[in-house]
Amino acid sequence: MPELTLDGVRVTVPAGTTVLAALQNAGLSPLRRSLSGEARGALCGMGSCYECRAVVDGLTVRSCLTPVRDGQNVCRLGEVNREL
Amino acid sequence: MKAIVIGGGLVGAACADALARYGARVTVLEPGPVGGGATAAGMGHLVVMDDSPAQLALTARSLQLWEALAPQLPVQADYHACGTLWVASDEEELAAVEPKRQAYLAAGREATLLNAAELARAEPNLRPGLAGALRVPGDSVVYAPVVAQFLLERAGAIVRREAVAELIGGGVRLESGETLRADLVVVANGIGAVELLPGLPLRQRKGHLLITERGPLHVRHQLVELGYLKSAHGNDEDSVAFNVQPRPTGQLLIGSSRQFEQPDREIDWPLLRRMLRRAAEFLPALENISALRSWTGQRCASPDHLPLVGPHPHLDGVFLATGHEGLGITTALGTAELLAAQVFGSSSELLEHDFTPARFERVSEVVHA
Numbered sequence: 050m051p052e053l054t055l056d057g058v059r060v061t062v063p064a065g066t067t068v069l070a071a072l073q074n075a076g077l078s079p080l081r082r083s084l085s086g087e088a089r090g091a092l093c094g095m096g097s098c099y100e101c102r103a104v105v106d107g108l109t110v111r112s113c114l115t116p117v118r119d120g121q122n123v124c125r126l127g128e129v130n131r132e133l
Numbered sequence: 134m135k136a137i138v139i140g141g142g143l144v145g146a147a148c149a150d151a152l153a154r155y156g157a158r159v160t161v162l163e164p165g166p167v168g169g170g171a172t173a174a175g176m177g178h179l180v181v182m183d184d185s186p187a188q189l190a191l192t193a194r195s196l197q198l199w200e201a202l203a204p205q206l207p208v209q210a211d212y213h214a215c216g217t218l219w220v221a222s223d224e225e226e227l228a229a230v231e232p233k234r235q236a237y238l239a240a241g242r243e244a245t246l247l248n249a250a251e252l253a254r255a256e257p258n259l260r261p262g263l264a265g266a267l268r269v270p271g272d273s274v275v276y277a278p279v280v281a282q283f284l285l286e287r288a289g290a291i292v293r294r295e296a297v298a299e300l301i302g303g304g305v306r307l308e309s310g311e312t313l314r315a316d317l318v319v320v321a322n323g324i325g326a327v328e329l330l331p332g333l334p335l336r337q338r339k340g341h342l343l344i345t346e347r348g349p350l351h352v353r354h355q356l357v358e359l360g361y362l363k364s365a366h367g368n369d370e371d372s373v374a375f376n377v378q379p380r381p382t383g384q385l386l387i388g389s390s391r392q393f394e395q396p397d398r399e400i401d402w403p404l405l406r407r408m409l410r411r412a413a414e415f416l417p418a419l420e421n422i423s424a425l426r427s428w429t430g431q432r433c434a435s436p437d438h439l440p441l442v443g444p445h446p447h448l449d450g451v452f453l454a455t456g457h458e459g460l461g462i463t464t465a466l467g468t469a470e471l472l473a474a475q476v477f478g479s480s481s482e483l484l485e486h487d488f489t490p491a492r493f494e495r496v497s498e499v500v501h502a
Contacts, residue, residue, distance in 0.1 A: 084347070084382050099426060102346075109346060109423040126346075 053121040062117055069094070069101050069112035072123065080112070081126040102126060137162060137305055137315040138290070139297050139329070140322030140455075142172040143465040146281040146288075148319050148454050151469035153288035155477045160313065161285060162305070163322075164296040168278030171323050171461060174430020176342065176378055176386055178355050179273040179463045180217055183236045187439055187486035192460065193240035194483055195467035196271055202466065203273075210279040211381055217272040218247070218256065218354040219361075220263055220375070220415065226359045227264040234267055244269050256352055260417050267359075274355060274378055277462045300329055300451060317476060320445075321454040323461070324433040333441070334493050335456050338434040339395040340388065341405050343427035347383040350418045355379070358415065361389070369393050373408040375415045384425065387412050389459075391432075398429050434458040436493070442471050443489030452476065453490050 052061045055075050062071045069091050072080065079088035080101055091101035096114045103112040104124045112123075134157040138149045141163025149159040179199050183189040203212045221227040230246055237244035247255060247266045255268070285292055296308040304314040320326045324337050361374040376388040390408050392401070405427060413419045435441060435456035445451040452475070454468050467483060474481035 102425075109425075 051117045051119040051121070053117055053119070053123060055123050056125055064117070066117045067113055068103060068105060068110070068115040068117055068121070068123055071117055072103065072112060072125070077125060079129060081129050134158070134317060135315045136160070136317040136319065137313060138319045138321055139305070140170075140320070140325065141165075141167045141281065141285065141292060142170050142321070142323060142461070143168060143277045143281045143284075144172075144323070144454050144457060144461050144468055145319070145321035146284040146290075147465040147469035148321050148472050149290040150284040150288040151473040152317070152319070152476070153290060155473055155479070157317070159288055159290040160315070161290045161292045162295050162297055162307070162313075163292060164294055166278075167285060167292065168281035170325075171430050171432065172277045172281055174340070174342070174428060175277065175459070175462055176355075176376070176388055177211075177275045177277045177462050178217070178376075178378060179275060180355070180357075180460070181237060181240065181242050181269060181272060182460065182463075183233060183240075184438060187488065188460075189236060189240050190483060190486055191439070191464050191467045191471075191488070193237075193242050194470070194481075195464045196242065196273075198466035198470065199273060199275070199463075200271070206275075207279060207283055209276065210283065211276040212273060213275075213381060214271070214273045215379060216268060216270040216354045218252070218356050219267040219269070220252070220259065220356055220358050221265050221267075222358065222360065223264050229359065230265065230267045237267075237269060242269065242271055256354065256356065258350055258352060258416055258418055259356070260415060263415075268354070272355065275462065297329060300448065303450060315450075317450055317452065319452045319454055319472065323455055323457075324431055326433070326453065326455040330445070330453075333453075333456075333490070334436050335441075336393055336434050337396050338432040338458060339390070339392045339429055340432060340459070341390040341400065341408055341427060341429050343387045343405065343409065344380070344425050345385045345387065345419075346423040346425050348385075348422045350385065350416065350422055351383070352377060352379045352385065352416070356415065358411075371404060373404065373411050375411050377412060377416060385419075385422070387419075393434075396431070400427055400429060432458045433461075439488060440464065440468060441488065441490040442468050443475055443491070446489075446491040446494055 092098040101112045136157040138161045181192045234244045252266045298308045358375040378386040441453045441456040471483040
């Protein structure tokens, strides 16, 4: 099973999981914040709403469309990370 | 008077608003969402342009009308008087700035020359070595779909989500089969006008835009390279130009591209790459910013880059307000003032210029003579 890092925590998830599902299963919420500070998270789950954006290995991606891979480094967007 | 406006983009909404002000009862026919066509696809840059005396008059008057409207707009319209910097890459381009500045001043628009050092202070993220810029502080940006909705509500217009099948004497026939009668029909549905009126001299001109994530790269003005004018009005080949707009969110909206005969909505990835490379030549830090979304839209271009505003040459009671190419948001308000002047005999300085659809017939008569 792929082992990856979610906001600095190492987790193991079943192959075929999306990065979004991995984040949600790890309880990492919200995914990001709006300009005015409101919580934001995945809405459509199919790549249209762009609300599930996260940084995977340095690139901002739609996490709902991104399958997990062994060794991935996943971070929520900066505005959430700075709260940690 | 009973009026029908075909098209619920910003031009149609502004025309509905102007007609209602003179007492017309207005019905707007728009099969899609209000402001969902070219109105939503564009940058919303309110910009004075001087390619021709008529274009300068129309854009300058429209900017005055925008300034008067701005205090009434809802916050969601994101109206922001950021000004434009026309960036000169070299001394040759900078030499073209002074005549442009004089034209703007003559049209009542403030414009100042920035030398290389002043430009670097005004926009420190631009690459070093640029020659200077023309600063036009009265230009603005706006989120146009919100303005379209606002104007339709202010007009008290009835908006029906219906497509028009054809123009008939004294009204329209809807695709549903229903007939609507009116004293005046205004065709303001952009490129859709050619489906109702085949033979109009209008062509689609596709454009790409891209918006970035919020990031550390900030600019203060809408930044446009002076070479944009070559891109906008050069030959028929695909072209790109540096054109970047700061959004109130800290995102950057990046343009621009122009392509004739590409009626689809697909992203042309090689062209988008060219467009972004051009932008990064001026703003090198763009290389490190993530894109959020990119999309395309269709401008509706006329042969002389001026809109068609005025009575249809052969159809009684039919007026046109289309063909605005890349300036439909800027010039929607001037267009509406001009249309009202043509319909109701009210005053407008814009009547001094020929925006009427009939001008193309006169040209072809001359050519054929």
